Amino acid sequence: MPQAPLLTLNNGNTIPAVGFGTYPMKDQEVETAVKAALLTGYRLIDTAASYENEPGVGNALQASEIKRKDIFLSTKLRGAEQGYDKARHALDASLQRLNVEYVDLYLIHWPLPAQDLYVESWKAMIAAQKEGKIRSIGVSNFQEAHLERLIQETGVTPAVNQIELHVDFPQTSMLAVNKRLGILTQGWTPLGKGLMDNPTLVRLSEKHNRSPGQIMLRWATQLPAIPLPKSGNPDRMRANLEIFDFTLDADDLAAIAKLDSNNRLGGNPDTYEEF
Numbered sequence: 042m043p044q045a046p047l048l049t050l051n052n053g054n055t056i057p058a059v060g061f062g063t064y065p066m067k068d069q070e071v072e073t074a075v076k077a078a079l080l081t082g083y084r085l086i087d088t089a090a091s092y093e094n095e096p097g098v099g100n101a102l103q104a105s106e107i108k109r110k111d112i113f114l115s116t117k118l119r120g121a122e123q124g125y126d127k128a129r130h131a132l133d134a135s136l137q138r139l140n141v142e143y144v145d146l147y148l149i150h151w152p153l154p155a156q157d158l159y160v161e162s163w164k165a166m167i168a169a170q171k172e173g174k175i176r177s178i179g180v181s182n183f184q185e186a187h188l189e190r191l192i193q194e195t196g197v198t199p200a201v202n203q204i205e206l207h208v209d210f211p212q213t214s215m216l217a218v219n220k221r222l223g224i225l226t227q228g229w230t231p232l233g234k235g236l237m238d239n240p241t242l243v244r245l246s247e248k249h250n251r252s253p254g255q256i257m258l259r260w261a262t263q264l265p266a267i268p269l270p271k272s273g274n275p276d277r278m279r280a281n282l283e284i285f286d287f288t289l290d291a292d293d294l295a296a297i298a299k300l301d302s303n304n305r306l307g308g309n310p311d312t313y314e315e316f
């Protein structure tokens with residue numbers, strides 16, 4: 042069974058080097074997919090309150106023979122629930138929907154600077170972590186200024202920043218910021234869009250006898266970042282985890298670096314509104 046190696050977060054906790062994305066699956070679909078992902082070897086499951094699939098994820102965990110302590114479960118605080126009191130309640134509601142006593146990672150989903158509530162939300166997460174409801178706390182889609190402010194106002198550095206990351210949007214400067222601050226980067230939409238026929242990726246896939254998807258995920262792990270591929274297909278699910286028995290060399294990485302076209306697919310965190 043393929044397994045991702047473990048990385049160590051800035052608080053000493055460990056996290057698998059690849060995770061399973063669950064958006065936009067819901068209900069029975071997500072339950073079936075997470076069950077299959079756990080059987081395939083995934084140990085990091087990424088969900089969010091806003092995906093409205095936490096009960097299905099929780100059902101899959103309950104049904105699994107894998108011990109809770111061996112699964113790294115991550116969920117996120119949605120925009121409408123930012124603020125100290127709301128964030129405290131939102132976490133409890135996520136724990137209830139997931140049917141677990143703690144999550145391994147809780148992320149502020151988006152900074153929403155226009156709301157200006159992320160520092161208060163962060164303080165609520167620090168308190169909940171002390172109570173044992175969360176093992177590690179982090180953020181998603183945070184820019185440098187948002188990170189600096191959290192750290193300056195609370196003294197607590199996020200363990201993780203989950204950002205959009207694919208070969209044509211490699212976020213080189215955000216990766217450097219995360220690294221400088223000791224924050225581990227997770228990458229969402231790690232397969233990008235419309236990249237499977239890209240000539241560079243096809244060439245590298247032939248060179249390494251891997252699929253273009255595997256080349257992109259291996260690239261992410263070598264940055265290093267934790268990619269979170271989503272697949273409802275058991276064969277692709279497995280392939281997305283079977284990426285640790287080959288290595289992209291300097292020439293491969295230089296060729297992939299040329300694919301950077303600053304092709305952001307999702308929202309710009311400085312202006313994006315999420316509720």
Ligand SMILES: NC(=O)c1ccc[n+]([C@@H]2O[C@H](COP(=O)([O-])OP(=O)(O)OC[C@H]3O[C@@H](n4cnc5c(N)ncnc54)[C@H](OP(=O)(O)O)[C@@H]3O)[C@@H](O)[C@H]2O)c1
Nearest residue numbers: 062063064181229230231232233254270271272273274277
């Ligand atoms: N923090 C955030 O703001 C944020 C935003 C977006 C997403 N996310 C997280 O990141 C996860 C991944 O992002 P994503 O779902 O947008 O994109 P993705 O994982 O890069 O791509 C998923 C798509 O690629 C297909 N696919 C999967 N493996 C493949 C392979 N090996 N070859 C070819 N196609 C493949 C999937 O179809 P099949 O299912 O048919 O295989 C699906 O259509 C989400 O599920 C979510 O957990 C977070």
